[in-house]
Amino acid sequence: MKLVSLSRAMFLGFVRDRAALIFSILLPVLFLLFFGSIYKNSNTPKIDLIAVGQVNLIQQAQAHGGPQLSKILTVTHDRSLSAALASVRKGNADGLVQQEGNQLVLRYSVADQTKASIVQQVVSSIVQVANEAGHPATYRLTSSQVEDKTLKPIQYVTPGLLGWALASGAAFGAGITLVSWRENKLLRRLRLAPVGTAQVVTARIGISVVVGLIQMAVFLAIAVTPYFGLKLTSAWWMAIPLVVCGILAFMSIGLFVGAVAKTQQAASSIVNLIILPMAFLGGAFLPLDFAPNWVRDASYAMPLRYLVVGMQDVMARGEGPSAALPAIGILLGFAAIVTLISVRVFRWDDA
């Protein structure tokens, strides 16, 4: 009963706080709409093709096709089939061609539907033109798609922005509550009431988890609309325990900030100072696949990385439920360590 009424008091305090609602739900959703829409139309029709080994036909076509062909087609050469395949799978190239005698083999990625169809059209028209030109031999084309390992923008934008929203929501929630309750002496008042610290903390965690799950539901509801087209893969539900553990980890950051900061302004500046760089370095704003190496290296030190990449794995990459377990372990460990430190520096009042 004490727990219920404490939770209720905190929840009402949250939903009646416009600024908190805007920053924890509305702003991230606007970011999602914004990023989701720009990346949607960012595809250029120009395609990258890898020629593996000697591909005479393509070389001829390039020689004769002139500037018109090179406007839409960039050809690079590679000796290794496996390296070229990996490139196509990751979406670094749109397709690869091999030639064995009269047989032309095209492998392409369907990560981007538009480019997939362009690459097929271009290569088949090169073959057709060659055949109609009456070459001694008739070329045959076989095409097949490679297993798609790339993520569409919405697939990394959603977990990234959701991770950022959850992280800042949980850290602000815990940090600001702690500082403002110390400032207005509610913390001391609660200490003089027959209610345990555990109940107060449990209520606060409960509210942060509920708010986090609402953020998640809103995000997913928007991202799966046909306009954005996020397709959740089978183990997506595993993102729920992952999100809960992520909230605990970021609440522990908030707890630490709340323990050391003296004023609410200081607390919110410190939280921003921690969460914003982490959002960039942890892959929340920029997908790590496209990030420079030093960012990728630095990301391993960011708890946000494990939340974001973990969500990508189970929600978008189609990995099994167990793919989220290492991330869950790391987030819980982080939460435990930071909470312990916070408890040591915690003060009931300013004096």
Place this chain on the structure above:
Amino acid sequence: MVRSTASETAAISVRDLRKRYGDVEAVAGVSFDVQPGEFFGILGPNGAGKTTTLEIVEGLRKPDSGQVSVLGMAAWPRNPGLLPRIGVQLQASSFFERLTAREQLRTFASLYSVSARRADEMLGTVGLTEAAGTPTEKLSGGQAQRLSIACALVHDPELLFLDEPTGSLDPAARRNLWDLLRQISGEGRTVVLTTHHMDEAESLCDRVAIMDHGQILKAGPPATLVRELDQPLRISVQSGLVPAGEFGGEDDGVSLTIATTDPADVLAGLARRDALAGLRVQGATLEDVFLSLTGREYRA
């Protein structure tokens, strides 16, 4: 309420309490008892050590040395058996954010396993029924104080602590709150109040302890403390009714003021001359007591 005898257990018993912050000895050897049902005031200027003393008694701070017994129990370390029996009003702003007055009080009630119905009754007791739906941030200073007192009283504690309850209120709201505090004390509850308003202590408290520089200078019923000063009374009447020289007074053109240790004689004399228009009789106050104890003017 029958005043308890010395043999009964005191509601609060404090012996030689000391607390030092760095170089400052905030509480320097304080001892006092509060009897059950008593309205006890700790009075003194800001920085006298009132609040630190109260915080130690409430169990919020650990004293460097000395004994504290509250309702027969130790206050430190935090004693969950004691907490439901005491009520503490800290500040008018110690509330959950963005709750209405009713929600606020119901939340506090549930922390003490008290029903919402009882919380709503308490809202009526402190005169806030009409402001029940108002967010606490929008309450007036007086209303917020009443609510914070209601939050301290909702579980019907035997012992109530009030720390500067009328701190920032205007005079009308202060008087209003005094009535409420008298009513609370009249229910037989023990009340401990800190204040830097001498008139407040004089008007409300059965007994006061005057503190300065971490020590209790004197304790006793306000009237006794004042009487012990044996200061002359100041009797004043409208100017020009009798010649100033007749009673050894001074006439400033507005009032004739006579200082005397024999008021009966002076008043009888004035009455005989039918010169009682605008009569005022002023005795010494606790401020005079403070002045005589410390040799300096009282400044809150």
